[in-house]
Amino acid sequence: MRADRLVSLVLLLRQRGRMSAATLARELEVSTRTVLRDIEALSAAGVPVYAERGRHGGFALLPSFQTELTGLNHDEALALLVAGSRRGAQAFGLGSALASAMLKVVDALPEGYRDTAAGAAQRLLIDPETDLLSRRVVAEEVPDIVVAEIRRAVFAGHKLRIHYAAVDQAPKWRTVDPIGLVTVREQGYLLATRSGVDRTYRLSRVLAAEELHEPAQRPEQVDLGRAWQERSTRFRTGGDQVVVLVRVNPARREDLVGTALAVRAEETDADGWLRLDVTFQDSRHAEWALWQLATNAEALAPQWLRTSLRNRAVAIATRYSGSS
Structure with a gap:
């Protein structure tokens, strides 16, 4: 080095x-x-x-x-091959290699x-860290030593042990057969199989990694684009997803759709607002997305989401009702 x-x-x-x-x-x-x-x-x-x-x-x-x-x-x-997105190189632990190359x-x-x-x-700026509203783009941090070990196992075709912290679960070790690495919107993912079943792991949740000497059980050739599309489809159609009926200000439609998994139906109300059936990953995702839109959107159903948003608004109003 x-x-x-x-x-x-x-x-x-x-x-x-x-x-x-x-x-x-x-x-x-x-x-x-x-x-x-x-x-x-x-x-x-x-x-x-x-x-x-x-x-x-x-x-x-x-x-x-x-x-x-x-x-x-x-x-x-390798960094030059992924240099179409500098942040892609960063997500795979190749940022310093890209600069050197x-x-x-x-x-x-x-x-x-x-x-x-x-x-x-000097006349070109690609993917600045903030947008015009000074909102900072936050890329997930993955220790170089961790992503380098994952990268070696992927390229060598060896099995990989990862200490993985899944959502709402205690971290535990898993042995997987790595297939490839994907970066989407500042987030890196490891595509792998475990006991022959497809698995997708978020790199920022990998606490430690160890390349093993044992060969990985995987096909010689892989179409990562197709594999990612298939997993995305399964993700959107399974799990604890919820469907929400929403009224939204047309000016904020893209903000709503951009956070949702899918839009099932859409129509325009008499007052010009839009009425959409929108799918979210789970209840927390739905509540977070609607809360970001404040009074520019209204969840019409299900009732538990209306109640949850109301309770949150009341709590905020109560907090600021008195003097500081």
Whole structure:
């Protein structure tokens, strides 16, 4: 890992020129002390890196220095294959590999193309962390050591032990046959089988993972898109799902539909509001979705949902009825 970091350090200095130790530390996700040790190691190896002191000082390479250290390692090549979504790379624990790979790709470009590409890249922003209303997109955090172990088992075709915390259950160990990894809306999933039965595990709920030496029982070829679609269909049509009759302001229809599993029926009332039969994953999902819409929606049925929403509203009103 240190060798990859040293290569990245050299490429950063080649592409950006003089950089401070603090800036290098942020880019490489290490401490400033580690950067200084790496600079010493590069100097000892004959790389012409020098320091400039002062307010605008930092480290730089001699202008004539060239390097051919642009070969991609396995993880970096894999990161580029999923680079259509940078967050997809993050979900699979490949964020740092993607950053390192992109440095190598840029460094391999002819000098004229490199400058053009760098200028164009400054004009593009993909998937910012907040939207226009400053709502932050929260990606699920999965420890790199956990997702790396899962990734190795998936690629090697080995069985996998995971310490998994299912909803409303105590965490326990499971041995599964991994099939593939999927990322959807900032959430990563492991598709697997357990005792021959399809299983889908959310990566953020995997507390620990261990690749086993035993070969996984799985087909040689897999169509992940089709497998995901089949599991999504089973998910939408099974379990503790509830159907809710809702009146919603047309301006907020997409907000409602975007949180639901399916819309079974829809019509327009005389006042212009929409009346929909909507399916939710369970009672908690239904209550949460309707609560987000406040007075822009009304649950007409079932009665238990109306009562639950009313009780929550009364509790909030009571809390704020007096002075602070």
